[in-house]
Amino acid sequence: MSTIEAKLEELGLTLPEVATPAGAYIPAIRSGDHVYTSGQLPLVEGKLSATGKLGGELSVEDGYAAARTAALNCLAAIKSVIxxxxxxxxxxxxxxxxxxxxxxxxxxxxxxxASELLGEVFGDKGVHARSAVGMAALPLDTPVEVEMIVRVAGDAA
Incomplete structure (x- = not known):
């Protein structure tokens, strides 16, 4: 087990299976020393952990938890590439x-x-640039979608 996966386990988290794409794209792709994920939803065992809009039926806490789950799905997509x-x-x-x-x-x-999960898991390596954008609607009525870019070491897996 990798050090990062051990850290996730210590936090009570399990890296999920990579979510099946809902369209004509792949979950993540490597270009040089960077991996780019497609937008990941807060899926748990293939089902959305929450639906709806923030400021409507969902609280900031609900959205925070969904963003954390979506970031975990980003990590699963990255692992599938590297x-x-x-x-x-x-x-x-x-x-x-x-x-x-x-x-x-x-x-x-x-x-x-998402950001705080990455800090907990990666420490200084988890500090990143970020955008947080409000949308009228997202696919499948998900409250959040997260995408990520990481720099990786070594040759392509």
Whole structure:
């Protein structure tokens, strides 16, 4: 077991299976020393952990938890490309999309769920640039979608 996966286990988390794409794309792709994920939803065993909009039927806490789950799914997609999460040298960028009502302005607090998970797991290597964007709607009525770019060491797996 990798050091990163041991850290996830210590946090009470399990790396999920890579989510099956809902369209004509792949979950992640490597280009040089970077891996780019497609947008990942907060899927748990193939089902959304929450649906709806922030500022409507969902609280910031609900969105935070969903963003955390989506980030975990990003890590699963990255592992499918590089084989071992210990090869991540730096989380470079996180983009979080938040389905929210027009008056909701807490998107950064929601996407902190993803960012703080990465900090807990990777320490300084988890510090990243980020965007948190409000959206009128997201696929399948998911409250959040997270995508990630990481820099990795070594040759392609």
């Amino acid at each position: 084989g071992d999460l210990d090869r991540i040298e730096q989380v470079v960028k996180v983009t979080g999309f938040v389905a929210s009502t027009p008056d909701f302005t807490g998107q950064p607090k929601v996407i902190n769920g």
